[in-house]
Each structure stands twice: as structure tokens, then as C-alpha cells.
Amino acid sequence: MTTTPEDAFLSDFHEVAKIGATESGGVERQSATPEDKQTRDWFVGFAQERGWETGVDGIGNLFARVPLVAGGGEETGVIMTGSHLDSQPKGGRFDGAYGVLASLHAAAQVEQRVREGELTADYDLVVVDWFNEEGGRFPPSIMGSSVYAGLMDRQQMLEVTDLKGISVREALESIDYLGADDAPGVPPVGTVQGYAEIHIEQGRILERDGLPLGAVDSSWYTQKLDIEVLGEQSHTGATAMADRHDALVGAAHVVLLFQEICERFPEETLVSSVGQVTVEPNSPIVVNSRVHLVADLRANDPQIVKDARDWLLEEFTRVEAKTGLKVVAQDFDVRPNRYYPIEGVELQEKVAADRGLGIVRMQTMAGHDSVAMNTVTPSVMMFIPSADGVSHCEREFTSDEDMLTGLTSLVGVLDRMVQGALDGVAYPGSATA
Missing domain, CATH: 3.30.70.360 (Alpha-Beta Plaits)
Structure with missing residues (x-):
């Protein structure tokens, strides 16, 4: 029996949800714990099976590079996509992890389309698992992407300690995930030509309005x-x-x-x-x-x-x-408030329209890695529904159907981004913003 891309994604998502699983259906995978290491090892295994190069930077961000450009190399520009695998204490199995798993599978589908000659890419793809997005063990949150984007000092963040006095540096070393910014497989910030992240909404708007997709246009102060x-x-x-x-x-x-x-x-x-x-x-x-x-x-x-x-x-x-x-x-x-490029919002709307899907522009009250990345590259933030608006909780839930809708939409967005859909677009940190 042939496994469909949709079946493969769901199988992998529910398999990863077993790592650090709690009795009430959530997960316990705080940053740089043994459970976090297991999910990172799974990520590396997924990439290695497909021949993708992996790398870890000096704050523990984990990258997998998907070669799409014929004859390209380390200097080739990249489109980045991902989220985070760490969780809150007794958190939900969808928050963050869905975005990473969807990005891995979307990247595999885009790579297949390039190999089959269905599309020609101007950029490689890089899938990322950002370190310590949650900030539950090591405050502040959104640490890994903020260091990568130059918003936080790496050395200062490495010295942050948890309630037991263990530093970020010590914790990352203990799970063998402290790398270097110039390590192979770590894309320099200057090569990132765009970033896309998909995430559960963590609110009630999409569920209330009966819509499968949200295009985030700004974040709260x-x-x-x-x-x-x-x-x-x-x-x-x-x-x-x-x-x-x-x-x-x-x-x-x-x-x-x-x-x-x-x-x-x-x-x-x-x-x-x-x-x-x-x-x-x-x-x-x-x-x-x-x-x-x-x-x-x-x-x-x-x-x-x-x-x-x-x-x-x-x-x-x-x-x-x-x-x-x-x-x-x-x-x-x-x-501060961050405003996502309108071209990225419109790109999501075009992808949704092509698929006959409803979509609404919305804000994010929660912080996400895309908020940090939006200061260094044109960024896209996509939402799918959360049941009852519940998150950071074991009963957090999003249906398989909604996850698959998000996956296919992410593939559509990445298809266009690797072909230069957001080239020249202004973003909050750009000189033309």
C-alpha cells in the first residue's frame, strides 16, 4: 500500500507526540531536557534519511538544509521555515511541534516537486527548530530566534539559569546540542531571503468563524x-x-x-x-x-x-x-508591535483562494519566532484553528483535518517563496521599511 504525503505527516506528528507524553494527552519537553533531545534527534534522523545537511548554532538552534538550486552551495540564498519543539511544563502536543513537523513535510514535498521538474527554485529551503521558544525553563521566551536575529546577546543568553541554577550553556552541552554560529549547516542570517511559520492559533477566532486559515498581519505590544x-x-x-x-x-x-x-x-x-x-x-x-x-x-x-x-x-x-x-x-x-509584510499576507490569501479555502487576516497576541525573524527577513505567519482556543495546556487540540489543510497551504506558500515571491519586499528591519 502506498503511503500518501498526508498519511506520512499524520503518522510522524502523532509519533513525535509520544515523546515526553503526559497522561492527560499533553507533552513535557522543556528546553534542553532529555525529552527535548529526543525530539531533536528525531528531527536530525528525518533530515539524514533524505540526505539533508544539519547544523546547530551557538544558541542551540537546529537547522536542516534542503538543496533545491542546481549547482548551489553554502552561499545560495535560502527560504527558512519552522517553529519549535520545546514545550511548556505539561504543555500541549501541537504548540510549536506542529509547525516544525509541517515544515519538514512541506519541505520534502517542495523538494519532490523540484526533482520532478514541476517547479524551478531560486533558493534552497532550510527547516529550523528554534531553541527555547517557550521560555518556560529559561526566560525570556523566543530566545533562539531572537539571538539568531541579533535581538538578544548570545553570550548573555548562554548564562541564563533555570530555577535549579543550570545555565543554558550547561543544559545544551548536556544534550549535545550546543554548536557554533559558523558551523556547517548553519545558514548565515544574510542568506535568508524569507521565513514562513505555521502555528496553531491559540485563540478562538478561527474556530468561532468556521475558517481553516488565518493570515497574521501584526503582533501585540x-x-x-x-x-x-x-x-x-x-x-x-x-x-x-x-x-x-x-x-x-x-x-x-x-x-x-x-x-x-x-x-x-x-x-x-x-x-x-x-x-x-x-x-x-x-x-x-x-x-x-x-x-x-x-x-x-x-x-x-x-x-x-x-x-x-x-x-x-x-x-x-x-x-x-x-x-x-x-x-x-x-x-x-x-x-513593540510588529507588522508583517502585506505581500506575505496577500500571498497566503492567494494560496487559500487557489485551494478554495476560507482565510481571514488577524493579529497574534502571543509571541512567535516569526516575530523575531520578521526583523531580518520578510516573514509569513500562518494560523490554523485551536479547539476552544486552549493552549499551553494538556487538552490543547487541533484536528487532523485542520493540520492537513495547514500543511497543504504551507506547501503552496513555500512553492512561491522559493521562486522569489517575496523578493524585494520591505520588512520591519529593512532600510525601506
Whole structure:
């Protein structure tokens, strides 16, 4: 029995979903863990079976080059496509991984079309698994693509540590995936002539509107706050209530402020959260002396984020006065709105129209590797539906039918991109933008 390209993709997707699988249907594959290594090894195996050269750069990004240009070499321009294989703790099996698997299979289909003479390519293809997109183990997120694009310093990111004190450098070395920027198989940034990424939406718009595809035209403004609440360690039983300086009590006030702030703006214009909390000394019989929080503010309008941030800082002084604690907040990981080239959006619409598929222009509230890549090359961001809009969760789900629709659409986009469809197109980081 002949296996169709669609069957091959679904088989591989569901096979990779077994790596780090959780009991409730999700995956646990945080960056540079043994489970992350297994998915990376699978990626390398897929590429080697097809004779594609692989390479790893100095921040752990993994590349596979698909030769399409006759007589081409390392200096040949490339179109890049991919996403990430790492997950959140108890995350979903679709987030990121779908984009990598779809890119591998789409690249194989484009290569087949070139071999059969159905199309002539101006550029090679490169499939990429970006390191630490999630940022769950090593903040900030979107690390690998941001370093590649020159938005973050590689040496600084290599020294970032997880909650156990293990650095990015040590973690990558432990799984044998710390390479070098000039390693064979690593495409120089200057050779990348375009980037395409397909991803589950992680929201409700496509499902609500009954559409199979979304063409992302822009991203929301985002900023994080690194917050320390400082008190004094003491005995939970022997210390009088009036004498306590409980950092966790202050942190509770701070967390509630991030809930309250959204109520001060029009509905659905601002989202906020406290996503990580570290408590010290975290003993059952000790009043806590320090709480570290990582908080997140996002809106389409940058002024909303800035106003929210200013209000929060003012409220933190009131928390200090009420509790006798110290609240120290620092801005980090501030990301402006990014606008994808309109030519890339229209390209997706043309591909959808050719296939008789519905598509809608939309924004991304979440960050993606394409946001970073869009600063160095014309980039395309494609969405497929997410059931109930759920993501970063074990019950995250997208149907096989929707995944296959996305795959065929990605093939159509890459067909045109390797033929120069986005040549000369301005992007946010270009001189003509």
C-alpha cells in the first residue's frame, strides 16, 4: 500500500507526540531536557534519511538544509521555515511541534516537486527548530530566534539559569546540542531571503468563524515585569502577627493587582498575568522572606501597556506602605508591535483562494519566532484553528483535518517563496521599511 504525503505527516506528528507524553494527552519537553533531545534527534534522523545537511548554532538552534538550486552551495540564498519543539511544563502536543513537523513535510514535498521538474527554485529551503521558544525553563521566551536575529546577546543568553541554577550553556552541552554560529549547516542570517511559520492559533477566532486559515498581519505590544517582594524570614508559630514581614502576603496583593488592572481598560484590550512565582525559603514553618514574580502585560495599543505599567508601579508603593515590605519591579523583554509584510499576507490569501479555502487576516497576541525573524527577513505567519482556543495546556487540540489543510497551504506558500515571491519586499528591519 502506498503511503500518501498526508498519511506520512499524520503518522510522524502523532509519533513525535509520544515523546515526553503526559497522561492527560499533553507533552513535557522543556528546553534542553532529555525529552527535548529526543525530539531533536528525531528531527536530525528525518533530515539524514533524505540526505539533508544539519547544523546547530551557538544558541542551540537546529537547522536542516534542503538543496533545491542546481549547482548551489553554502552561499545560495535560502527560504527558512519552522517553529519549535520545546514545550511548556505539561504543555500541549501541537504548540510549536506542529509547525516544525509541517515544515519538514512541506519541505520534502517542495523538494519532490523540484526533482520532478514541476517547479524551478531560486533558493534552497532550510527547516529550523528554534531553541527555547517557550521560555518556560529559561526566560525570556523566543530566545533562539531572537539571538539568531541579533535581538538578544548570545553570550548573555548562554548564562541564563533555570530555577535549579543550570545555565543554558550547561543544559545544551548536556544534550549535545550546543554548536557554533559558523558551523556547517548553519545558514548565515544574510542568506535568508524569507521565513514562513505555521502555528496553531491559540485563540478562538478561527474556530468561532468556521475558517481553516488565518493570515497574521501584526503582533501585540508586550512587556514583562521582573518583581521582587522583600520581607523578613521568621518563625510561623513564634512570631506575633504584628511583627511579621511576610513577602508572600505582599506578593498576593501584587498578583491581585494584575487581575484588577484589566478591569480598568475596555474589555479585551489588555491581558495580564503573573506566570511564575518563586518563594523563599518556602518552608512550612517559616514566614517567607522573598517572592520573585514574572508578570506579563499585552495590548495592541502600546499606550495601554504603558499606562497599565505606570498604574501598577504606583500601586506597588501602596502595597509597601500597607505591608511594610519592599516591592522592586524592573522592566524587561519589551517587544513593540510588529507588522508583517502585506505581500506575505496577500500571498497566503492567494494560496487559500487557489485551494478554495476560507482565510481571514488577524493579529497574534502571543509571541512567535516569526516575530523575531520578521526583523531580518520578510516573514509569513500562518494560523490554523485551536479547539476552544486552549493552549499551553494538556487538552490543547487541533484536528487532523485542520493540520492537513495547514500543511497543504504551507506547501503552496513555500512553492512561491522559493521562486522569489517575496523578493524585494520591505520588512520591519529593512532600510525601506
